[in-house]
Amino acid sequence: MDDTLAPTSDLNDVEARLALPLAEAMLTQRAVRRVQPDPVDDRIVLRCLELALEAPTASNGQSWEFVVVKDRAVKASLAAQYRRVWRLYGGLGRLVKTDEQTAKIRKSVHWQVKHFEEIPVLVVCCLRGGARVPFVPNPPFVASSHYGSVYPSVQNLLLAARSVGLGGALITMPLWSNTVARRILKLPLSVEPCCIVTLGWPKGHYGRKARKPIGTVVHLDRYGQQPWRDEAPG
């Protein structure tokens, strides 16, 4: 499968790549954290964001905001936050025995943490307003609807990036302190930073991922009733 596409800034190229068959885009989507430091044309980022805006939101509120970070100083401030939490989290990770897959992910996150300022584009995906007051509990249904109004668009952004041939990865760790993240990005209190999509022309590759068999996570009518448990994977 042709999963490495050369960097481009030709918009006709970009449109042709965005015609990738849907199933293929999904099957070959994966976190590509290792990217080249070369710039990505703004128009490509905007085109991917345009497709992100086609995703659904609760009550069609479209209460999203996207901060495209290219300024090295802003990236460095977010990198410092990422390093702070990674020192703890990655350190804990080293203490537990992990399988090969997890070790591979940790190594690639480690690369990302180290090279964060060199990643050409960070898209900070935010939600405006919303029902969530920090540290005041909400019923889960409210929180779910809230975040359910940004992550479908984040997934569109990642799928669009994959089709165009951009390396993309979804992270939240640099935002562990909302207060600091708000200060770095000059976000008003009414705007919550939810996650970051990193973008750049890949050093890594797209391609198939290991997944648990579908019959183990799909139930019929009631939890625990799993008629497709022994189904062969498609």
Added chain:
Amino acid sequence: MDDTLAPTSDLNDVEARLALPLAEAMLTQRAVRRVQPDPVDDRIVLRCLELALEAPTASNGQSWEFVVVKDRAVKASLAAQYRRVWRLYGGLGRLVKTDEQTAKIRKSVHWQVKHFEEIPVLVVCCLRGGARVPFVPNPPFVASSHYGSVYPSVQNLLLAARSVGLGGALITMPLWSNTVARRILKLPLSVEPCCIVTLGWPKGHYGRKARKPIGTVVHLDRYGQQPWRDEAPG
């Protein structure tokens, strides 16, 4: 644009439809709430779910579970919950003046509430474990990562449904009480129901949606810096 596809249960047909160009799938995705009561072949639902499982999750945890509800009694119990909250929410909605678009959505939700038992398939998308203890506050970053591990897969499911020609819509209201939803679906306390995707062969249509211009929700480096504000839509 050919946005109405005849119902099918031919898997070759389904695969051909899943090759829809990515951008077209996104551009023509919309909530299709009005669906026919005719059954949908299990294999199609499973194929769409298989693609849902290709989405990213935090630390590759794959902590999702999907309950496919076809049993009319289970649907009726969820419908009763939906009606309870819609009476309040829809009633409040009628008190405020709304634009045409919102009125249209409300009408179609009203149809869905009324005909909920007739919708052939409800997919209840859940998260296992997770950091969230009900009514105990979490830092927003934890809650965001949590729900960020199910909504990308929900969006894959909706995009796959759209490509196949199934009407799909994302709702959370029937789950307003997690306790009752858990009882209906026999979910253990460790599994949180997050949202429902309704599926059926459409009465409604897919097609383009109205969206705010991208330049109004995209910022550069810092919130409020909007160089693309006057950009013409693509």
